[in-house]
Amino acid sequence: MAVFPAHPRTVYFFGTCLMDMIYPDAGMAAIRMLQREGIRVVFPPEQSCCGQPAYNSGFPEEARAVARRQLRAFSKNYPIVVPSGSCAGMLKHHYPHLFDGQPESRDVQWFSSRVFEFSEFLVRVLRIRLTDLGPPVRVTWHGSCHGRREMGVTEDSKSLIRQLKRVELTEIEREYECCGFGGTFAVKQPAISTAMVQDKVEDIRKTGASRVISGDCGCLMNITGAMEAQGIAITGQHLADFLWERTNG
């Protein structure tokens, strides 16, 4: 059970490696949103990747070395806000396992207890109220598997979209099903991954939405990459980017 702190004055922002390289706009949007709520956002420059790619590929030593770096970078007693259900799941639920029996084990418990997924933090900690300033639009939502099953934040994310008065959220059939990204899975089992993402794109297309919103850059990169290859004119957007665009005037 997560314990949600009262409205904190300062938070850490964990940028995630994919957001850092591919979706920095979404990262800036998330930071701006937090700042608009009167929160000081600390972005430790020495942060890098949560370590999940190596952790899932059979290289726990390498994952641990990189994870140690994050433990040092986020060492003060601030909540750590993570704009990805998957990276948040790694930091919150897999770090304790990764460091089981290691000298840092106890620090890791404390570190993990401070981790919040972005929409979870907005909804449960900040109880944010959003005012929609954008034109009418129909969107659909794709939640990541780890956001759903490890972090349990799917409803938080969707509730933020539902706060926007002129946004119609059309849910996708089989919303629970994986889009086929799975990190290195996409390149180790490309045929299966391709079949999965093509089915997901088809389900998205059926909603009639002009945009697909997701809380995870991995899913987004996978889904938009496949949609563009197929010439489908639906855009993909990270939740933070979308919320900022709708509420910033």
Place this chain on the structure above:
Amino acid sequence: MAEPIVHDFHAEVEKALANRQLRANFRFAMGNMIEKRKALFSDPVELEALRAAGQAIRQRALSRLPELLDQLEANCTRNGIQVHWAETSEEANQEVLAILKSHGATRTVKGKSMVSEEMHLNAFLARHGIEAMETDFGEFIIQLTCETPSHIIVPAIHKNRDQIARVFQQKIPGTPYTEKVEELNAVARKTLRTKFFQGEVGLSGVNMAVAETGTLCLVENEGNGRMCTTVPPVHIAVMGIEKVVEKLADVPPILRLLTGSATGQLITTYFNMITSPRREGEKDGPREVHLIILDNGRSRILADPELRQTLLCIRCGTCLNHCPVYVRIGGHAYGHVYPGPIGKILAPQMEGLDKAGVLATASSLCGACGEVCPVRIPIPDLIRRLRNEIVAADDSGAVAGAGGKRDLAETLVWKGWELANLSPALNRLGTRLASAMGQRLPRVGPIKQWTRARRPPVVARRSLHERVRREGGKDE
């Protein structure tokens, strides 16, 4: 010994994915099974309480396994059930053969049993001139087409109704083409009825064996299991060592979880509890009951405290139904007796990482299997553990056949990844290089696989690190 299986997983996957009919059949059938389970387990609080109970019962059984197996043997023997032990599939097959020979039997009828699939029992018996007639409707169908089960609960689920109608028309003389389920059932029933009465020995699996009473529990829907275990004069049951539970009171929760997870049923049409052969004065039942208890690599799995959780499995098949990989490639592409998520952790441990380790890579780690497992096997965690074992330096670990797949190139890639993520300077250099290349990333290796169906990712001109430095956000 089973022949070494030469199986090209990637080729089988491509073949399965290209088969539109197969994919439609699985999508339709799995969707149904998911809905049925959801309807039965509609109360999440009750479901979690049940799962906790199921996990505890199975953990307790595994923690005392040797003792419980001894107790099971003693109680079965006292009840008149003859117990035989087999370390390998070959030994188990020989045990079956010896019993058949002692009765001069050449015709057997068989209820559904995954352990017998593990033993490749039908092929073994055929080599000795003995007929093993499958009597479960699904097994009956795939026996006609010489296929293996594509699902551990619904073995012919890869076929739709008209495909089954065509099989019956072609393989059973005098059968007209019909898609009516009742008529297809009637054809099978008529064929099997004769076989039941001719069968000299009935073969079955075991869903649970109760140590305190020496009772074999058999779950089924068609009544064929009851026929196999009561009509022929001899009944032989085969089970894996992990199938034992401590006491009778453990049966109801496991049964509830099994039928609910497997088919969304509150209880199956038949539930058989076999505690002895026919007793003095009884009018039916077999004269002899044998129980063959098979190890086949399970002891080695039991020895590792983490991997041991694999043996909690009650073979409900719900992880297959919920798996986004299984629903697309079907059961045959896996090339092993147990497909789907449970197969991804069981096959590499039973057959060795060198032979079946590739299955552990066929997961996006989406977690759907772990979410629904009735005994809470952390399947994604165990897949990850096997991935660690695959790249282990040598074959001294917990799982056989490790080390063979150690790939120098991949090891170097991860070393490089580690360094790039440890040094801020290297990290900065890496992102700058990538953004300079932007969309012109060379289409080799992973990028080549990625772009089979996707546009390559566009690296931003300025990383988030750089944007924060220029546009604000605090660092301290």
